[in-house]
Amino acid sequence: MNNLSLTLLLAGVLATAAPLIIAALGETLTEKAGVINLSLDGSLLLSAMVGFMAAYESGSFTLGFAAAAVTGAVIAALVGIFGIYLGQLQVAVGFALTLMCKDLAYFLGNPYARLQGPQLLSLELPWLSDIPLLGPVLFRQPLVVYLSLLLIALVWWYLYRTGRGLELRAVGENPEAAYTRGIDPRRKQLLYTLVGGALVGAAGAAFSLGIKPGWGRPQGIEGIGWIALAIVIFGGWHPVKVALGALLFAFLQVIGISLQGVWPSIPAQVFQVAPFPMMILALLLLNLAQRETFRHALQRRPGLALLVRRLQGAPPRALGQNFKPDR
């Protein structure tokens, strides 16, 4: 493989990963605060449709992204209100929403199917795009690709270096303790469910306006929401590891297209299944690593022990449980 095709591959990975990173980081924020928003697959699709529709009608990308983000936030608000305030199972609400939003997207988006719509242009970064070999490919991407990379640092900084980030993690780990310190866990959780949902919505627009432009049934991003959910777990609820997981998946996907040539009998969908066994394995390791016998076995294999430590990440302790203030 020569230099140019390697940079092309890298550029493809960055572009494919961008919406996935945004969506997965949004879900990371939500889950870190203790709420699980299972509606991702449906909300990505519905916000992709709304984003496309808004940009098509107005001709403005800003409006497209804003409409998509609002869509994602509204869906997340339903998860938040039904779960946190009405005491329903968060997974039940999220699951019902994911199925409904998908159908809603097809239903409302029907008139916009297969229309030629606006599409984000690539943005050349000054200076960087002049770097020989790497520059022209890597630094000529839609703006949203650079933003997705920026978001990784931003979410990490917010979670681990700010007071509000500390509060966010506190309500996700131990809402009772946070409550006694004068924080209202339910309000915080609703807030970060909304923020996370808005990011998921923006990711939807990043698909329909840039990475997988257009609208149709199927749009081609069906299933990506579940993958984003799996990646949050695989990344151990840590923003940097989550982003790396998204990049790894994007890499598998881009490589998968080339692999199609090697094994033409295997459809690309088979390769897309990969994140799910990885998610199960990550969860299995997470739980096994807490067992005495497993730890002893690991001590004799330092290489494996390192791998387990790297992959390990604990879920927020109050994840998915609705906090009741009077308890």
Added chain:
Amino acid sequence: MQNLKQHLIDTLLILAIAGPFTSLLLALVGASPADAFGHLFSGSFGSWSKFSRVLNVWIPLTLCSLGLLYAFRSGLWNIGVEGQLVLGAVGTAGVLRLGVDAASPLLVLMLALLAGALLGSLWALLAGWLKIKGGVHEIFAGLGLNFVAMGIILWLIFGPWKRPGIASMSGTEPFPRELWFPMLEGWRVSPFALALALAAIVITAWVLNHSRFGLNLKAVGHNPRAVLLYGLSPQTYLLTAIIISGALAGLAGGVQVSAIYHRLIPAISSGYGYLSLLVVMLANFRLLPIPLIALFFAALNVGSIQLPMMMQLDSSLAGVIQGACVLSALLVFGLRRLKKGADG
């Protein structure tokens, strides 16, 4: 009586939210709600042929929903039902591929259904085992296994089981006619499959509400620690519940293959596994409403097929109505719980 009244009020409330919501959406895309609902009704109950198509959806949907009930009773969220259905279809197709040379067609069909139930329950057992021995939450184990099942079926259709010469999304070679479940004159639904679903309802009603196993299962679901005092093993009950759940989903997959499609296609599940989760949620995890709700959902699915032709609307309207009903139900049940909490 008090209970019945409350259920009726709940049902009316749910319809009073979901109905106007759907009408609003229809008005939004410039369609007449009355026309749309009319087409949904005539498309599903308008003729015997259409109604028998509704029954063909009702059968697998009911089987999956009944299975879910066992899992829910034990406190498990068997979201893996979709993958169990798919693997059931694979199991049944695997036996039917062997052909009829050895035995009578009916025996082969029975064996095929059994293989479907077996593979479905094995797939469920995997999720249950991951939960109990590996500490992997059944929702993530189930979801993950659903996608792996999807990978398996695609690989089979494009790989080892592909049609001679051409592998395509249209599925495997159809099975010989002798291996189709027999139908009565003028029926589009197999009476055998129908009887299977009806029997499953009766048996489930008895097992869950009257057998010792059903009562213990309920106890495990309510308080897994307390049942240890009675010498019950919660793990055994959880595993048994999810195995039964998987077997019924696998049976549904077997029916899809042997009585409806007569071959294996990538979309063999038709999403009935996921849809059955909505059925059970709308039934508030109770048995009695399940057959009725499954019939309602099946009618929506079948009735919506003619929407694109008659009204240029997308057939996904069915899913929108189903989702709206479930969300309204979650709202109504949630508000009722809130009120109860405030009263008591």
